[in-house]
Amino acid sequence: MRGIHKVYPDGTTALRGVDFQLHAGEIVGLLGENGAGKTTLMKILSGLLRPTRGEILVDGRIVQFRNPKDALRCGIGMVHQVFTLVPPFTALQNVLLGREETGILRPLPEDAARRRIERMLEETGLSVPLDVPVESLPIGVQQRVEICKTLYRGTSVLILDEPTSALTPGEVEELFRFLRRLRGSGGAIVLITHKLQEVLEITDRVVVLRQGVVAGELPTREATPEKLVELMVGPLPTFRVRRTPGAPGRPVLTVRGVRVRNDQGRVAVHDLSFEVREGEIFGIAGVEGNGQSELVQALTGLRPLEAGEIRLEDQEVPRQDPLALYRRGLAHVPEDRARFGLALGFDLVENSILGRQREPQFLGFLGRLNRPAILRYAQELVRRFHVVAPDLATPVRSLSGGNQQRLLVGRELSKEPKLVVAMHPTRGLDVASTVYIRELLIQMRDAGKAVLLVSADLDEVLELSDRLAVMYEGRFLGLGPTEAFPRETIGLLMGGVVRTGTDADTARAPSPR
Amino acid sequence: MRTPRALRPLAESLAAVFLGLVAGGVLIRAFGHSPLVAYRALLVGAFGSREDLLETLAFATPLLLTALTFAVGVRAGLFNIGAEGQVYLGAVGATFVAGSFPLPPGVHLLTATLAGMAAGALWALIPALLKAWRGVHEVISTIMCNWIALHLSMYLAIHFLAEPGRAERTIPALPTARYPVLIEESTLTAVLFVAVGVALLVYAYLWGTRAGYELRLAGENPDAARYAGVRPERVVVLSFAIGGLAAGLAGASQVIGRPPAWSLYATLGNVTTLGFDGIGVALVGRNHPVGAVLAAILFGALAQGGRLMEYEVGVLSELVRALNGIVVFAMAVPALWDLARRRLAR
Numbered sequence: 083m084r085g086i087h088k089v090y091p092d093g094t095t096a097l098r099g100v101d102f103q104l105h106a107g108e109i110v111g112l113l114g115e116n117g118a119g120k121t122t123l124m125k126i127l128s129g130l131l132r133p134t135r136g137e138i139l140v141d142g143r144i145v146q147f148r149n150p151k152d153a154l155r156c157g158i159g160m161v162h163q164v165f166t167l168v169p170p171f172t173a174l175q176n177v178l179l180g181r182e183e184t185g186i187l188r189p190l191p192e193d194a195a196r197r198r199i200e201r202m203l204e205e206t207g208l209s210v211p212l213d214v215p216v217e218s219l220p221i222g223v224q225q226r227v228e229i230c231k232t233l234y235r236g237t238s239v240l241i242l243d244e245p246t247s248a249l250t251p252g253e254v255e256e257l258f259r260f261l262r263r264l265r266g267s268g269g270a271i272v273l274i275t276h277k278l279q280e281v282l283e284i285t286d287r288v289v290v291l292r293q294g295v296v297a298g299e300l301p302t303r304e305a306t307p308e309k310l311v312e313l314m315v316g317p318l319p320t321f322r323v324r325r326t327p328g329a330p331g332r333p334v335l336t337v338r339g340v341r342v343r344n345d346q347g348r349v350a351v352h353d354l355s356f357e358v359r360e361g362e363i364f365g366i367a368g369v370e371g372n373g374q375s376e377l378v379q380a381l382t383g384l385r386p387l388e389a390g391e392i393r394l395e396d397q398e399v400p401r402q403d404p405l406a407l408y409r410r411g412l413a414h415v416p417e418d419r420a421r422f423g424l425a426l427g428f429d430l431v432e433n434s435i436l437g438r439q440r441e442p443q444f445l446g447f448l449g450r451l452n453r454p455a456i457l458r459y460a461q462e463l464v465r466r467f468h469v470v471a472p473d474l475a476t477p478v479r480s481l482s483g484g485n486q487q488r489l490l491v492g493r494e495l496s497k498e499p500k501l502v503v504a505m506h507p508t509r510g511l512d513v514a515s516t517v518y519i520r521e522l523l524i525q526m527r528d529a530g531k532a533v534l535l536v537s538a539d540l541d542e543v544l545e546l547s548d549r550l551a552v553m554y555e556g557r558f559l560g561l562g563p564t565e566a567f568p569r570e571t572i573g574l575l576m577g578g579v580v581r582t583g584t585d586a587d588t589a590r591a592p593s594p595r
Numbered sequence: 596m597r598t599p600r601a602l603r604p605l606a607e608s609l610a611a612v613f614l615g616l617v618a619g620g621v622l623i624r625a626f627g628h629s630p631l632v633a634y635r636a637l638l639v640g641a642f643g644s645r646e647d648l649l650e651t652l653a654f655a656t657p658l659l660l661t662a663l664t665f666a667v668g669v670r671a672g673l674f675n676i677g678a679e680g681q682v683y684l685g686a687v688g689a690t691f692v693a694g695s696f697p698l699p700p701g702v703h704l705l706t707a708t709l710a711g712m713a714a715g716a717l718w719a720l721i722p723a724l725l726k727a728w729r730g731v732h733e734v735i736s737t738i739m740c741n742w743i744a745l746h747l748s749m750y751l752a753i754h755f756l757a758e759p760g761r762a763e764r765t766i767p768a769l770p771t772a773r774y775p776v777l778i779e780e781s782t783l784t785a786v787l788f789v790a791v792g793v794a795l796l797v798y799a800y801l802w803g804t805r806a807g808y809e810l811r812l813a814g815e816n817p818d819a820a821r822y823a824g825v826r827p828e829r830v831v832v833l834s835f836a837i838g839g840l841a842a843g844l845a846g847a848s849q850v851i852g853r854p855p856a857w858s859l860y861a862t863l864g865n866v867t868t869l870g871f872d873g874i875g876v877a878l879v880g881r882n883h884p885v886g887a888v889l890a891a892i893l894f895g896a897l898a899q900g901g902r903l904m905e906y907e908v909g910v911l912s913e914l915v916r917a918l919n920g921i922v923v924f925a926m927a928v929p930a931l932w933d934l935a936r937r938r939l940a941r
Contacts, residue, residue, distance in 0.1 A: 405824030425815040437823040
């Protein structure tokens with residue numbers, strides 16, 4: 083791949099001139115923070131996205147992929163983080179799905195295919211039960227079905243996006259054994275990951291992306307965790323908000339031994355305890371998918387607690403009742419504004435009372451909406467938080483991300499809260515909105531509110547937090563004042579590497595499962 | 596600034612209706628008739644005289660109500676296709692109160708109306724509670740309830756409400772329980788005003804109250820609704836109950852608000868398909884109460900004008916029903932257009 087650029091239709095630039103090579107018989111680790119462009123680059127290689135500029139060469143020939151089928155024809159296949167299996171179908175049926183040899187009216191040539199798949203499984207050492215509906219298989223085996231699907235289409239280049247994030251340690255071992263065997267037979271493998279330990283363990287070469295460019299490339303035997311982190315996080319950011327030392331008071335939010343399960347029923351948050359005090363910003367850093375969403379949802383009344391307790395100002399929090407929490411002073415800037423915080427089809431006026439629709443100031447006789455009061459409030463939000471919109475009757479869908487977030491943050495912060503929970507508050511925003519919203523959070527802190535900031539953006543957490551913790555696989559790896567954590571240390575913790583004293587040895591983080 | 600945006604759905608619906616009529620014209624042509632002559636007959640038949648206009652509105656009245664049933668469901672994010680069965684039960688409930696015992700004038704009419712609405716709402720509660728408690732998909736449960744309602748209503752009509760000596764229909768509504776006919780010789784009664792009133796109430800509820808806001812929020816974005824503390828089960832029950840009230844009234848309107856029968860046919864012939872037709876009306880009316888009023892008049896006109904089209908031009912009445920379907924299909928065109936534009940923009 084030469085000089086690959088990618089600009090998404092919404093104007094975000096994901097890649098700005100990336101060169102990437104892959105040779106037969108090697109495993110390459112593709113590292114980078116969230117949003118560095120790893121997945122975008124590999125989606126281009128596998129034909130799922132088209133590059134804005136740049137070219138792809140396979141065996142020296144320039145190729146153009148219009149869709150994943152084109153890429154598969156060149157032997158390139160990708161296994162995504164979210165599987166694309168049909169749950170009630172068996173592994174065999176899933177593997178055959180979408181193959182050219184199955185016409186609409188012709189029956190599936192299952193017997194011939196079965197023999198071929200069995201031979202392939204034998205050669206590669208994958209073990210997959212072919213006749214069980216995949217929905218009843220554990221995640222690790224489902225992943226093997228997914229890999230099997232790709233291999234059956236004749237791929238020699240296998241791209242794996244965060245393949246270990248849902249696997250148990252045993253499943254990881256098995257996957258790695260298989261990958262080594264595949265490499266031995268001349269296959270090329272790209273491993274997208276953020277776990278440093280795995281990169282060091284299995285890859286031959288590491289490519290590090292940062293903000294859409296290659297920050298560095300080196301043979302794995304020359305790599306150390308420190309070197310990789312340095313490449314990943316890079317130099318200090320160019321813009322910063324001013325932050326003076328805070329004056330923390332008594333605790334507002336107290337979390338004791340909280341355990342939360344994710345949608346799949348796995349424990350995503352393991353017995354966490356911490357507190358957030360008035361007049362401080364407590365930051366939680368970490369790569370996404372390490373239990374932050376589940377933690378925040380539990381704190382804001384959107385997800386049940388498995389164990390533990392949450393106290394807001396010395397009173398236990400009622401379980402799963404967002405309205406009661408709002409009444410007691412919670413402001414929640416949710417992780418995904420389009421999914422939780424706004425109704426995109428509603429206009430600015432109606433969105434300005436989302437979550438506040440039961441407050442008496444917005445209601446009239448018999449539960450009618452007090453339209454004039456709501457309109458005045460929406461106007462005030464737009465003015466105070468500099469929301470740019472053609473008019474208040476515009477559906478918020480047609481606002482830019484920055485203006486959507488200004489409206490949402492404005493609505494939440496103008497509640498006069500005691501506790502602000504903000505997750506990825508500046509994700510995907512332009513620089514002006516980013517700085518503005520970060521300044522608002524600092525203002526809240528200076529006004530004596532407790533602020534819990536959860537973000538995958540390391541710079542954001544470092545800039546804003548008075549104290550911070552790094553979350554990895556549902557636990558905190560390190561918690562303390564921000565000054566105690568140099569960037570590199572946090573980078574290592576985010577990758578699951580825990581230092582013991584000054585000893586240079588690395589240790590795998592405690593695995594919860 | 597507000598008007599153009601609010602009028603856009605209206606413009607799209609009009610364009611779709613126009614496209615549907617053009618496509619229907621092709622179909623009429625294929626059966627060897629002149630589309631222009633046929634449509635002229637349709638128009639004259641629907642709006643040509645005062646009597647025709649009144650008949651059109653009489654046809655439109657129940658359709659408006661069942662359209663509301665579907666529209667409220669959609670606004671809450673539900674695909675409630677149970678209006679059909681709720682109409683049957685509404686008709687049975689109204690017949691029972693209107694025909695079985697005497698009550699003072701006024702009170703009788705009111706209780707018969709309320710009985711129909713209550714019966715429709717109670718029938719709607721079955722799928723609503725199944726959904727809220729057990730997560731049963733409303734499409735499945737409402738279809739099943741429609742069939743149960745059909746046979747239950749026929750049973751009730753034949754065994755408990757039949758008029759002695761007449762097998763084909765139930766006891767008629769007593770005069771004290773009948774809506775006044777608006778103009779002599781027409782079949783339009785004052786129940787029209789009740790229906791329009793219900794449409795306006797639904798509109799005021801959805802856009803003017805806190806509960807209506809929460810209902811629409813749950814339909815627009817269920818996750819945001821959870822964030823806003825809205826309980827999804829309550830929205831399900833509430834929207835089905837409102838829909839059931841409207842459908843029940845639609846059923847009642849055909850018994851106590853539609854001469855000459857003033858009763859329910861044992862085959863339920865005078866109330867069947869009203870619920871399903873209401874789905875099309877709601878779609879053309881963009882699931883908006885005001886849009887539903889306009890769309891109901893359109894479908895009423897097709898029903899009434901279609902008679903003359905058949906009588907004068909010889910176009911089969913089945914073709915008129917096909918026209919209904921084509922117009923509903925054409926409603927997809929604006930969405931397709933949007934989709935195509937977005938594709939091209941990429």
